[in-house]
Amino acid sequence: MKRERLDKVLANMGKGTRKEVKQLIKQRLVTVDGKLATDPGMHVIPEQQVIEIDGKPLLFKRWIYVMLNKPDGVISATEDSFHETVVDLLPEEWAHKVHPVGRLDIDTEGLLLLTNDGQLSHSLLSPKKKVDKEYYARIDGRVTEEHVAAFSQGVTLDDEYVTLPAKLEILESGDTSEIHVTIMEGKFHQVKRMFAAFGLRVMYLKRLRMGSLLLDDSLELGDYRELTEEELLALRNGSDAPDA
Template sequence: MRSSGRNSRDSGRQNPRGAGGGASRSRAGGGQRGEQPKRAGRPRPEERRYDVGGASGGPKDGAKGGPKAGPRGGGPRGGAPAGGKGGAKGGAAGRGRTVPARPREYDAQIEERNRARHSKPQIKLPKTFGEQEGERLQKVLARAGMGSRRACEELIEQRRVEVNGKIVTEQGLRVDPEKDEVKVDGLTVATQSYLFFALNKPAGVVSTMEDPEGRQCLGDYVTNRETRLFHVGRLDTETEGIILLTNHGELAHRLTHPRYGVQKTYLAAIQGPLPRDLGKRLKNGIPLEDGYARADHFKVVENTGKNYLVEVTLHEGRKHIVRRMLAEAGFPVDKLVRTSFGPIALGDQKSGWLRRLTNTEVGMLMREVEL
């Protein structure tokens, strides 16, 4: 009986310890694992971003320090509540405990690595896995105005199309319009997005695309404002006739360069009578203040009394060249019209009318200057 009483007294003495023993053990366990110094007060804003709260310090520490942690990182069941605002009391480190913020240099390094990863050069896959380069030849020809795709396929079947000097014998050939040279019947096809126009310039129109003085100029006749056009050479303000407009810089440069000798033909109205050797004199050369000027061809087109209409062809492009030559020879010009520029003739195009050159005409121009 004494032993039972002693046991009951011992159990009574042990009950308080049992109630608080888990907490004391938790404090001990928490103290060993929580050697990291606490930060007083609320964390700074840059630290809150990395605050994991009870996710890292609470349940993990509480599970090891006490019998069983509560749902919020508290002490053992039935024991004193653990945790708190200040630090780890009981079985967990508490929600107020924060993990130190990562240094900003470390964040900068991470960002640099991410940028480097996403800014790597794109890997060029083989043609079998990617899109094929270039466009189908019949599509390029159709876009250049050579007819429908079916008509362009017939041109290829008839062996009339050549690419880079080789005649095409099969359908489906892919070409690069920016690099490959495409010809039909020996004439180059303008496969790029180039524009070519011929304008019959009236008298009184200035040979510029814009005029600061507000006079009528070539730009007033161009309806396509999306692409910048420029004129090939010039015509005197009082001279009528054909003038070319394009956005093909290399072609325009070659057409006006003396090296290629592109001929221009003019009709001039003068007063006679004319000596028989006038043509010979013009071909041999007329001395002008800036050097000799020579005509390539000369002929009388029409003669009514003293009124003569003569045709002069030359490849020079000096200012007022035809007017100065005839005036120096003793025959001032009453009216001057340019009827052709290289292979492009004015024909029956009315004054002030603008027309787009055909692909055949563009090919003739390119062949004229070896393009």
Template structure:
């Protein structure tokens, strides 16, 4: 298919505006700038980005962000009959899966998708996707404890250090702590805070990679915006192997271009 038609079908812009993007050298296919109108690509194989932001060419892929409430397990079908994620995906016909997990007592941002490749990159700890949590914990957390969290502590399954940690609020009986981590280890925030003497009372994940929970109410789900999706796909592609070998077919001559 012609590149400008592929971009228009993907919702990047109209056919005419997409042509302008191409001529201006703002479009890359498999990492190579394509600035000739009439270039043809294979949407099922080639990777396209505009201004450095990845574009999803497969319109069958669905990307949803959910503010998971507490009391819900992170699975599409729980064998023990507990509340699961199916109730939040009824409006989408595709079969969606959760990217990673939040334990039942933790609320916050969870990504649901039918894009298996993206899900693998985002969920696998080796790719280092960061997550931001807000934890309400017992007791007054001191600056020394915050420093200890970033310096590193020893847990039963090995050492761990927060990428960032900061104290948001402290009262006589509890504190609010923001932790940024790229670890995918089980219940890691709860175990870290317990290890420094401040057990978690409430925990919410506010950010996952480039995605922010924002004002999305608990128990509500929505599709990603084009900006969010572009940022997520760009992050995903950086974590994968090199893009496929170029499948760009350039036109024989400029005067054969008709649309």
């Protein structure tokens, strides 16, 4: 385990900017293993040592993995001047550290993973890994078996890009149709553009799954929780599969 500067560790745990953290230390409020910390640059091993601020021990976590049920109207970004972002929904100690793994459109709901684990994020998003994403959608128009067959062959989008084969399942077909669709890419507005290629409009879109990770149906819109060890292990095993 590596040693890190105390002020950096505290700042990364959301206890203030580096300047603010140095003030806490100057005010004699920080201890390490029961001893007063006087040097912001002292090196600590946060996984092994007990760090306290004003007598309250800090729980250090190097890696954070959060499942969010993203609501409509929130953008998949870490900052924005005009809209609420997904990290705005998280506690302060997580918000400044994590990033969304991939993006959901502002009007798309559902499963979004946020983490500070860049390696896992890269693996899940790598086109070579072909990590599949499953969505539920309501479609303005009748979805038929002809569409199912077309999706299974790949769909030509408005920019002439041909998608990888996708699995389309019809739940209900009518003037308004309900479907599940599973894709292995993350092109801009991909699901909407795939249906638009057939003159159909996506009215509502919700992501249900990413690889092995299923949206916890007990999470209300805007709610979040940390991944379980089992979920994380399955996600890592899936993303570590050999390149196709």
